[in-house]
Amino acid sequence: MSVLRQVYNLMFKRTSPFTLNILLGSIFFKRVFDQARDAVFEHINEGKFWEHIKHNYEKK
Template sequence: MSLVSVVYKSVFRRSSTFALAIVAGAFGFERIFDPTCDAVFAYINRGKLYDDCKATFAAQGGAEEE
């Protein structure tokens, strides 16, 4: 039995299992894609983000009060 026939019989044969596979796939994709994009953004902008400059702002006394 080939992999294609096993996937067809277990997922694509019924609409309910196909819809569940789509929902589960979207959830899994989101759980992987979001942290990956955050890590790439932090890597590209390292040294420019607040978390990187927090010590500098604390040493200056924070924001000026009016």
């Protein structure tokens, strides 16, 4: 039995595992996409956030 057939039988043959795989995949994709989007946004706006410039305005 090939590996692909085993994966198919375990993950996609029945409705319940197929649905679970879709849900878990979408949650994983959302987390990765959100982190990548935030990283790009922070890179584009480097030096413009309060965390980056607050040392200029706070008294020591």
